[in-house]
Amino acid sequence: MTTQFVSQDAHALKTPTEGEAGSVGVVHTQFLQFHEPLPLSSGQTINAYELAIETYGTLNAEASNAILVCHALNASHHVAGRAADNLEDIGWWDNLVGPGKPVDTNVFFVIGINNLGSCFGSTGPASLRLETGKPWGAAFPVLTVEDWVRAQARVADKLGIERFAAVMGGSLGGMQALSWAITLPERVAHCVVVASTPRLSAQNIAFNEVARRAIITDPEFHGGDYYAHNTVPRHGLSVARMVGHITYLSDDDMAEKFGRTQREPAAGGAFHYGYGVEFEVESYLRYQGEKFSRYFDANTYLLITRALDYFDPARATNGDLAKALAPATADFLLISFTTDWRFAPACSREMVQALLKNEQAVTYAEIDAPHGHDAFLLDDARYHGLLCAYFLRIAATLTEVISKPEVQP
Amino acid sequence: MSHETSATSRASAVGQTLAIRQASPTGQARLVSEMSTPQVADLRGDLARIAQWVQPQTRVLDLGCGDGTLLAHLKRSKSVQGIGVEISDARVLSCVQRGVHVIQQNLEDGLAMFDDQQFDTVVLSQTLQSMHNTEHILREMTRVAREAIVSFPNFGYWPHGWSILLGRMPVTGQMPYDWHDTPNIHLCTLKDFERLSHKLGFSILERATFNDQREVKFLAGWRSTLAAYRFTADRSTPPRSRA
Numbered sequence: 321m322t323t324q325f326v327s328q329d330a331h332a333l334k335t336p337t338e339g340e341a342g343s344v345g346v347v348h349t350q351f352l353q354f355h356e357p358l359p360l361s362s363g364q365t366i367n368a369y370e371l372a373i374e375t376y377g378t379l380n381a382e383a384s385n386a387i388l389v390c391h392a393l394n395a396s397h398h399v400a401g402r403a404a405d406n407l408e409d410i411g412w413w414d415n416l417v418g419p420g421k422p423v424d425t426n427v428f429f430v431i432g433i434n435n436l437g438s439c440f441g442s443t444g445p446a447s448l449r450l451e452t453g454k455p456w457g458a459a460f461p462v463l464t465v466e467d468w469v470r471a472q473a474r475v476a477d478k479l480g481i482e483r484f485a486a487v488m489g490g491s492l493g494g495m496q497a498l499s500w501a502i503t504l505p506e507r508v509a510h511c512v513v514v515a516s517t518p519r520l521s522a523q524n525i526a527f528n529e530v531a532r533r534a535i536i537t538d539p540e541f542h543g544g545d546y547y548a549h550n551t552v553p554r555h556g557l558s559v560a561r562m563v564g565h566i567t568y569l570s571d572d573d574m575a576e577k578f579g580r581t582q583r584e585p586a587a588g589g590a591f592h593y594g595y596g597v598e599f600e601v602e603s604y605l606r607y608q609g610e611k612f613s614r615y616f617d618a619n620t621y622l623l624i625t626r627a628l629d630y631f632d633p634a635r636a637t638n639g640d641l642a643k644a645l646a647p648a649t650a651d652f653l654l655i656s657f658t659t660d661w662r663f664a665p666a667c668s669r670e671m672v673q674a675l676l677k678n679e680q681a682v683t684y685a686e687i688d689a690p691h692g693h694d695a696f697l698l699d700d701a702r703y704h705g706l707l708c709a710y711f712l713r714i715a716a717t718l719t720e721v722i723s724k725p726e727v728q729p
Numbered sequence: 730m731s732h733e734t735s736a737t738s739r740a741s742a743v744g745q746t747l748a749i750r751q752a753s754p755t756g757q758a759r760l761v762s763e764m765s766t767p768q769v770a771d772l773r774g775d776l777a778r779i780a781q782w783v784q785p786q787t788r789v790l791d792l793g794c795g796d797g798t799l800l801a802h803l804k805r806s807k808s809v810q811g812i813g814v815e816i817s818d819a820r821v822l823s824c825v826q827r828g829v830h831v832i833q834q835n836l837e838d839g840l841a842m843f844d845d846q847q848f849d850t851v852v853l854s855q856t857l858q859s860m861h862n863t864e865h866i867l868r869e870m871t872r873v874a875r876e877a878i879v880s881f882p883n884f885g886y887w888p889h890g891w892s893i894l895l896g897r898m899p900v901t902g903q904m905p906y907d908w909h910d911t912p913n914i915h916l917c918t919l920k921d922f923e924r925l926s927h928k929l930g931f932s933i934l935e936r937a938t939f940n941d942q943r944e945v946k947f948l949a950g951w952r953s954t955l956a957a958y959r960f961t962a963d964r965s966t967p968p969r970s971r972a
Binding site: 669672676682683686687709 | 788818821822825826832833834842843844847
């Protein structure tokens with residue numbers, strides 16, 4: 321088993337590590353510094369920033385086997401393997417990415433990038449601002465999916481990757497993949513968009529707004545500059561996460577997991593007739609919220625939910641999604657899950673319809689899975705089987721490219 | 730209709746493929762001699778004919794595309810830009826494995842995903858008889874494509890009548906299901922289909938009829954087990970060139 325690390329000026333260095341079958345093993349975060357100002361959708365710029373990345377597999381000589389994995393709201397660049405600084409910390413898409421897995425690191429060079437504004441190593445609101453030496457806090461600019469794509473493209477430049485074999489992601493990650501295909505079409509051969517949407521609905525925005533209000537109205541928020549007060553709006557962030565979490569699960573999933581089971585009923589199964597934890601589902605949500613509030617930055621939560629709200633590539637084409645997608649030249653794979661009500665199959669079908677209208681290459685699968693939006697993170701034989709088949713096709717295109725000079729001397 | 734005779738060198742290899750696919754060895758011999766142009770040899774009889782009807786470098790929609798056999802063949806032999814619609818998870822997976830673009834969808838939900846006249850040809854092979862809303866799907870086909878092709882089992886095949894005379898619903902090779910356990914809810918004869926086409930204002934451009942993969946022309950209404958039709962809603966539409 322080998323794990324590869326990327327240095328800033330070399331493509332890949334092979335470093336053998338002991339590992340487990342199907343795992344990329346122990347992985348180290350790499351930090352890339354950028355000093356060229358990054359123009360943002362808001363009109364602002366970030367002059368200098370750092371991005372945390374992980375890579376798995378080896379970039380081939382033609383730099384044609386690179387896969388970019390874009391992360392969703394609360395994930396990071398730690399896509400697969402065990403984090404070197406915490407071996408219990410397994411990558412969020414480890415069931416998909418690894419040697420012999422659907423995104424096979426024996427074949428592909430896979431990159432995970434922590435997005436700008438996030439809180440897992442890349443420059444974000446909690447980072448110290450170069451100009452002041454103090455945390456950015458409320459001064460950190462609002463970012464968009466397009467800004468992230470621009471920043472990710474600079475990582476690709478640094479690694480010498482002109483064109484990705486595939487850019488992929490689920491949920492918000494899928495939006496980034498879609499944005500890549502639209503804004504940098506020549507750099508994306510395949511675009512894999514899972515459980516995503518071309519824009520948030522009013523209901524989606526509403527949930528985000530509830531989450532943001534929970535954070536902003538927490539007395540510990542201090543207008544976003546809570547770092548200076550040595551505190552964090554933990555309660556607000558916890559409630560925000562609870563709201564978000566509800567939207568990730570299906571009604572059936574929740575019914576099956578918790579039903580109306582009482583947490584610690586009074587004698588004879590009676591209610592407590594109070595406002596403490598009465599039902600299992602409450603206990604679960606509180607636990608999830610509190611856990612989240614211990615490791616996630618509240619300003620990042622605001623920033624990312626806003627980026628979700630703003631994403632709408634068809635805004636530039638008067639709502640015409642087909643027109644917005646027209647520049648894309650990638651081969652698309654879209655996948656949705658039947659019980660996902662956050663980004664329902666209808667959202668994916670809308671993208672499929674637009675791609676079909678443009679006569680663009682698209683494959684669409686609607687997986688009948690019970691786990692709601694979260695299904696994109698879970699192991700499902702049909703879902704992973706499909707991705708496996710698709711990436712085998714991509715792998716075949718790499719061989720074609722490589723073997724061409726031999727066939728035609 | 731004349732069949733191209735195949736190169737003998739290919740025939741044995743082709744025969745080997747067919748031996749796996751065909752139950753009857755005699756049928757196999759017929760197939761090799763009658764329809765094995767090198768490209769279509771490994772296709773089911775009606776699919777081979779459908780493939781012949783499709784023009785090179787056109788856009789084809791295959792409804793109920795199964796494992797993508799027809800589209801993979803059309804892509805390889807005619808540079809056709811194809812897309813399939815399929816409901817089954819396993820068959821969608823097969824399509825992806827073959828490199829065939831596929832949309833997972835229930836055909837009963839209609840073709841709203843597709844624009845008017847988005848395709849040159851739309852194919853519905855051996856699926857019409859199991860659809861609930863027959864007229865709707867046929868109309869939808871002529872909406873999304875310039876030309877439509879359907880194939881279906883012929884209920885008018887003479888042993889079916891014999892079976893009914895003997896008091897039993899027919900169970901034959903093309904329709905191997907018992908009456909109480911069949912996906913076939915809208916069976917018809919050639920004449921029935923032609924009447925419906927007329928009612929819907931379609932012009933039938935071509936018809937091909939088969940018995941056990943072999944084409945039959947004489948008394949086709951009785952002797953064929955399977956029929957394929959190529960039709961259009963408006964015969965005056967000039968063919969769209971995409972080369």
